[in-house]
Amino acid sequence: MSRHQRPRQSIVRPRRLAAPPLRFFLPITLLVCLLALLVLRGLATNEAFHDERVAVSVDKSTVPTNLLNGGPIVDARGTLNNQPVSYQVPDHTVVLTFDDGPDPKWTPQILDLLAARHIHASFFITGAMASRNPELIRRIVAGGHEIGVHTFTHPDLTQQSDAGLAWELGQTQLALAGVAGVHSSLFRPPYSSTVDALDDWNYPVVKKVGARGYLTAFIDSDTEDWQRPGVPAIVKAAMPKQPGKGEMILMHDAGGDRSETVTALSQIIDELQTQNYHFATISESLGASSATVPVHGYQLWAGKAFIWLTGLSVVLLPWLVDLLAFVGVLVFARFALMMVLATRHARQRRRPDFAWGQPVSRPATVLVPAYNERECIANTLNSLAVSDHPIEVIVIDDGSTDDTADIVEELALPNVRLIRQPNSGKSCALNTGIANASHDLIVMMDGDTVFEPSTVRELIQPFADPSVGAVAGNAKVGNRDTLIGAWQHIEYVMGFNLDRRMYDTLNVMPTIPGAVGAFRREPLVHIGGMSDDTLAEDTDVTMAMLCEGWRVVYAERARAWTEAPGSMQQLWSQRYRWSYGTMQAMWKHRHAVRSRGPASRFGRLGLPMVVLYSVLAPLLAPLIDLFLLYGVLFVDAPRTLTAWAAVLLVQIALAWYAFRLDGEKPGYLITLPIQQVVYRQLMYLVLLQSSITAVTGGRLRWHKLRRTGEVAAPMGA
Numbered sequence: 001m002s003r004h005q006r007p008r009q010s011i012v013r014p015r016r017l018a019a020p021p022l023r024f025f026l027p028i029t030l031l032v033c034l035l036a037l038l039v040l041r042g043l044a045t046n047e048a049f050h051d052e053r054v055a056v057s058v059d060k061s062t063v064p065t066n067l068l069n070g071g072p073i074v075d076a077r078g079t080l081n082n083q084p085v086s087y088q089v090p091d092h093t094v095v096l097t098f099d100d101g102p103d104p105k106w107t108p109q110i111l112d113l114l115a116a117r118h119i120h121a122s123f124f125i126t127g128a129m130a131s132r133n134p135e136l137i138r139r140i141v142a143g144g145h146e147i148g149v150h151t152f153t154h155p156d157l158t159q160q161s162d163a164g165l166a167w168e169l170g171q172t173q174l175a176l177a178g179v180a181g182v183h184s185s186l187f188r189p190p191y192s193s194t195v196d197a198l199d200d201w202n203y204p205v206v207k208k209v210g211a212r213g214y215l216t217a218f219i220d221s222d223t224e225d226w227q228r229p230g231v232p233a234i235v236k237a238a239m240p241k242q243p244g245k246g247e248m249i250l251m252h253d254a255g256g257d258r259s260e261t262v263t264a265l266s267q268i269i270d271e272l273q274t275q276n277y278h279f280a281t282i283s284e285s286l287g288a289s290s291a292t293v294p295v296h297g298y299q300l301w302a303g304k305a306f307i308w309l310t311g312l313s314v315v316l317l318p319w320l321v322d323l324l325a326f327v328g329v330l331v332f333a334r335f336a337l338m339m340v341l342a343t344r345h346a347r348q349r350r351r352p353d354f355a356w357g358q359p360v361s362r363p364a365t366v367l368v369p370a371y372n373e374r375e376c377i378a379n380t381l382n383s384l385a386v387s388d389h390p391i392e393v394i395v396i397d398d399g400s401t402d403d404t405a406d407i408v409e410e411l412a413l414p415n416v417r418l419i420r421q422p423n424s425g426k427s428c429a430l431n432t433g434i435a436n437a438s439h440d441l442i443v444m445m446d447g448d449t450v451f452e453p454s455t456v457r458e459l460i461q462p463f464a465d466p467s468v469g470a471v472a473g474n475a476k477v478g479n480r481d482t483l484i485g486a487w488q489h490i491e492y493v494m495g496f497n498l499d500r501r502m503y504d505t506l507n508v509m510p511t512i513p514g515a516v517g518a519f520r521r522e523p524l525v526h527i528g529g530m531s532d533d534t535l536a537e538d539t540d541v542t543m544a545m546l547c548e549g550w551r552v553v554y555a556e557r558a559r560a561w562t563e564a565p566g567s568m569q570q571l572w573s574q575r576y577r578w579s580y581g582t583m584q585a586m587w588k589h590r591h592a593v594r595s596r597g598p599a600s601r602f603g604r605l606g607l608p609m610v611v612l613y614s615v616l617a618p619l620l621a622p623l624i625d626l627f628l629l630y631g632v633l634f635v636d637a638p639r640t641l642t643a644w645a646a647v648l649l650v651q652i653a654l655a656w657y658a659f660r661l662d663g664e665k666p667g668y669l670i671t672l673p674i675q676q677v678v679y680r681q682l683m684y685l686v687l688l689q690s691s692i693t694a695v696t697g698g699r700l701r702w703h704k705l706r707r708t709g710e711v712a713a714p715m716g717a
Contacts, residue, residue, distance in 0.1 A: 026688070026689075037309070041314050041316070043152065044314055046128045048634040053159045066085070071086045071089065073089075073215060073248075074195065074217075076207050087286060094272055094280075095121075095248040095280060095281065096119070096121040096251070099252050100124075100129070100254040103136075106258035107253045107254065110262060117269055119279040120145050121281065123140050124148040125140075128153055128154075134311075141180045141292060146186065146283055147292045171306075174303045177300050177303025178308075179307050181294055186214065187215065194219055217248065220240075221237060221241075225258070228260050229260075231264045231267065238264070240275075320623060324627055327620045330613065330617040335650060345502070346501065356468070358464055363392065363438075364391050365433075367443065371399065373447035374404045377395070380449060380450060381411055381413055381416060382413075383453075384451055389460070393416040394417045394433045395447075396429040397419065398424060398428070419433070426514075437521065440522065442524060448563045451559075451561075454557070460518055462553045467550070470518065470542060474559045475492060475560050478561040479566065480564075480668065485566070493659055493662050510542060510543060511538055511539040513538060523545060529541075534584035537581075543586075546602040547595070549598025549599075568682075579687050582610070583615065583691070586607060586611065619688065621683070622680055622681060625677060627640075655669050656669060
């Protein structure tokens with residue numbers, strides 16, 4: 001269906017649309033940014049890129065004996081003849097270490113207890129937890145404690161590539177720089193324990209992190225508090241195996257219920273103090289400067305940017321989920337409304353006793369505005385020539401630069417008049433036709449559309465009801481044998497025509513298709529005819545009729561065959577104009593929302609439905625595909641795909657029902673899954689660009705779609 005609006009000038013030079021990269025840049029960038037924020041939030045919650053694989057211990061043939069028999073602190077930085085060395089915690093010294101935090105519930109309790117006892121500890125944090133709890137990292141640093149790196153997502157590093165290892169360390173340091181402006185040279189591998197557990201798989205990891213300047217800290221005593229064995233068991237496990245010997249004790253301040261850890265910590269401190277132990281951080285126990293040092297410059301600001309974006313992603317996700325739920329409610333509400341109201345509409349109109357009134361037999365005037373339609377105009381007029389209803393045909397040639405008008409004259413068909421005028425736009429051409437019409441029933445069609453013999457008769461029958469001011473026909477895609485044609489065929493049957501049944505039942509039909517529609521002449525003239533205020537003159541005039549209190553109904557048997565765009569470029573151009581024109585029409589008739597007169601029903605019911613279903617839902621629909629992609633890649637692929645398939649099945653069921661109502665063969669529905677994904681992105685891109693154009697006050701000029709003239713009414717119609 002063509003909805004062109006032409007500038008008032010004698011020669012029209014259609015403007016080229018922006019090159020695809022420029023046109024798609026902002027919408028695609030927005031989608032990519034949203035997906036990146038989703039992934040960033042997934043990293044912060046340990047949902048994205050989370051690897052739960054854990055290696056099984058193997059041989060120790062490559063591990064130096066001095067390390068296996070040494071202390072828990074391993075220096076593989078090449079400080080002594082390029083050979084790793086290890087250090088023991090000094091006698092009567094205890095290093096308390098806490099892994100996997102910080103946790104917003106348990107870490108503050110541990111910090112309070114340590115502060116009350118004037119004790120410093122070492123906290124091996126994960127980057128994910130640090131990015132979610134920045135204030136706790138700052139509190140740890142301010143309390144004089146030491147921070148170590150425990151990777152970002154807590155994977156078994158033996159299962160990671162060198163790039164993965166570098167990423168885990170780098171992202172954690174970035175998080176530390178962002179939340180507290182510090183860098184740490186302490187490291188503890190996830191799933192590690194005592195130094196004698198080093199093997200041929202994890203020893204290379206120690207060397208790799210050593211080459212990056214890290215000191216690796218293992219443990220002497222594992223309290224296994226993560227298993228919640230009870231407070232006495234935790235306290236017992238923390239006690240030195242040899243009286244007076246230095247110990248590095250492992251506990252956890254995150255990862256589950258740590259109430260036993262908090263309770264046991266107080267008892268551990270008391271017991272060790274009675275044994276004349278003092279407490280220190282790892283660096284303090286070695287007599288070295290703190291491993292936690294300030295950062296400056298690029299690393300600091302890059303970290304701040306990372307944390308700001310992570311915080312934004314965490315805050316943004318609930319809003320995105322709410323928007324996704326909103327889209328879901330809109331989609332299923334529309335499905336339900338269409339199913340219920342379209343069924344009601346079909347049953348009502350197909351009852352044997354249904355009639356609009358006495359059959360309408362008086363002649364009608366068919367207006368055919370034409371601009372450079374030489375490929376199609378002959379098929380259009382020949383289809384009208386076999387109409388089974390008395391008509392006059394007025395072809396308004398709107399300054400065509402091809403031989404459209406000459407073809408009309410050469411056909412020399414009876415009851416066909418040709419009016420030539422300078423190029424003035426479709427609205428002006430239609431108004432010229434209205435002014436020259438001989439009859440009070442006006443049928444409008446596009447110059448690329450073909451009617452069946454019964455189309456005009458079926459289209460004007462509703463005028464037997466004096467309350468009906470306009471009638472929408474049933475537009476069909478004629479060139480449906482290509483993939484893009486099949487997609488539009490599905491859209492016309494499932495979307496447009498089911499929508500029209502729904503809106504007809506509610507008496508708020510917002511659009512009469514330019515390809516096939518009919519009007520009473522008197523109310524059409526009363527509202528000022530066809531306006532050029534918008535790019536969607538058919539939507540504009542339909543809304544104006546509703547605001548005047550006239551009924552606008554749908555005649556499903558009044559079929560017209562139109563040539564749909566044959567390429568994505570042309571489809572984009574058409575939908576861009578439709579969307580922008582619809583927005584213009586909604587804005588023009590916004591007063592209906594506050595009206596208490598005839599326009600009140602449309603303003604309070606029809607206009608909000610158009611906003612919700614024609615603007616907001618398509619604009620937000622790509623969230624479905626964003627969450628689908630995220631869910632498949634990072635969450636639970638089977639459950640995500642099952643949910644998506646369930647929604648698709650509902651769509652297929654609705655589409656099958658729509659095809660059944662329209663008497664169409666359902667074979668085209670095999671392309672529906674791809675059509676839904678592609679159309680969601682297309683309409684999102686179109687609506688976003690239309691919204692930007694509307695907000696910035698841009699003007700869209702006419703873009704003529706290329707026609708082939710291949711569409712004709714089917715045999716036997």
